[in-house]
Amino acid sequence: MKRNWKIILASVLLVIIAGALIFQYLEGVRVDVYRVERGDLVESFTEDGVLVSEDERTIFSLYQAAIDEVAVEEGDEVGEGDLLVVLDTEELELKLIELRSQLRAVNSEIEMARDTLKTAEDNYGRIDVLYQRDWATKIELEEAEKYKKEARSAVESLESQRSALNAQIQTVDSRIDNHRIKAPIAGVVADLNAEEKGVAGPQVPLMRLLKKNDLEQTLHVETRLLTRDVEEIYKNQEVEMTFKRRDEDFKFSGEVERIASYAEEDISPLGLEEERVTVTVNPDLPDEINLGPGYKVDVEFVVSVVEDALLVPRRALFTYEGEDALMVAVDNRVRVRNVTVGAETRQEAEIIDGINEGDLVILDPGVEGLEDGRRVFYDTD
Helix, strand or coil, rough: HHHHHHHHHHHHHHHHHHHHCCCCHHHHHHHHHECCCCEEEEEEEEEEEEEEECEEEECCCCEEEEEEEEEECCCCCEEECCCCEEECCHHHHHHHHHHHHHHHHCCCCCCCHHHHHHHHHHHHHHHHHHHEEEECCCCHHHHHHHHHHHHHHHHHHHHHHHHHHHEEEEEEHHHHHEEEEEEEEEEEEEECCCCCCEECCCCCCCEEECCCCCCCCCCCEEEEHHHHHHCCCCCCEEEEEEEECCCEEEEEEEEEEECCCCCCCEECCCCCEEEEEEEEEEEEECCCCCCCCCEEEEEEEEEEEEEEHHHHHHHCCCEECCCCEEEEEEEEEEEEEEEEEEEECCCCCEHHHHHHHCCCEEEECCCCCCCCCCCCCCCCC
């Protein structure tokens, strides 16, 4: 009898739990939705820029290094090419000594390897003559040829090492030369920020040089692009710029005027070495805002535009059975649809196939309990 009561009680509990689950399923889940629309998918990237004048130059160090000497004072007049700052090169000098020592050793090895090759070639020639007269065996000739090839390979390997060392020496020599910072224009020293025994780096200006007797300034925007991005940029390309103000951001346009033909080493905010190229933009500055040298702006470069694309927020995409998918709300029910994704940006994705304009896409497919057929509630306003 007791056993029967236990069975009955368990059955009742199962019915209650099942009923609760069914009620929860029928009650539905509240979700946020996005009505699919067509628009232009703009792929772009943004870098920091600074307004500069052709009548002035801001002086930076390419490298993070201690300052050994400051050769100027605030207000000094300097000529183009005059020495401004000398950075510490002790570590580079030691590296140069080490590389030159390695080069001397490799050159010595090359001389010995060439002597060995000459001996091997002479030996091969002698045995080849003997072989032609049947006074040497084919095995002896093959051994002599093998010895000659190995000797030549050794010479080529050492010469390759020498080329690599010469390239490293040239790089270190160039860096040492760049540790002597010189004036790019004639002018007057202003905003001197360099101090002996201080530290210079790519992020901190050392000083500015101002041209004298110039009544009007021609302003440009300079920005530094990663080498991976600069391939997408071309002269006269239009860009959009934003100057951030307290009350409202101010936007204006411009076009690329110059792209430097070389990259410079830079240090990222995370302390990583990067290669960047300076790009100069000619801005279309409106009269209603007064911007001057040193003002910071955001510079947006448009890489590509997909016109009249069917767009959805990227966060709505997920993987379903190994394919891209979206959850679509249809008559307050979830419907999972596999889709074909085209171009993407960080925020949006182009959908080539799988949904239609006007469909309601669920923005967060990771909401607990969402599955195909589940009842959902949402606002469409």
